[in-house]
Amino acid sequence: MSSISMGSGKQVVRPPQRGIFPLDHEASCKSKMEDYLICLKAEKDVHHKCRDLSRDYLQCRMDHQLMARENLDDLGFSPDKQVQGAREYDLRKEKEGFVAGKHIDKESKWWWQRPWGKGWEN
Helix, strand or coil: CCCCCCCCCCCCCCCCCCCCCCCCCCCCCCCHHHHHHHHHHCCCCHHHHHHHHHHHHHHHHHHHCCCCCCCHHHHHHCCHHHHCCCCCCCCHHHHHCCCCCCCCCCCCCCCCHHHCCCCCCC
């Protein structure tokens, strides 16, 4: 039985620049991680309110060689990158009955929604 190859060249795989790092098998930073996750849950996943805990967790990982050492300011923790004036979306329009796209009364332009022979000449 023969096998068919889709490409004759060797595939080159490059690792990502960030995002892959060893697991914390010794639980060196587990308490910092749990503090951050508790904050996220309490703040309904509004991450900028837990910024300091996130910074502490990443610093702990760097201190225990669980990720490459980098300047935290370059990772978005510099004072000028701090979130200011953010407000939560209040769903006011949805509570008043707004439905996205419902106000559009035009005939659809998608080919599968047109009757055969109608609109094909455009």
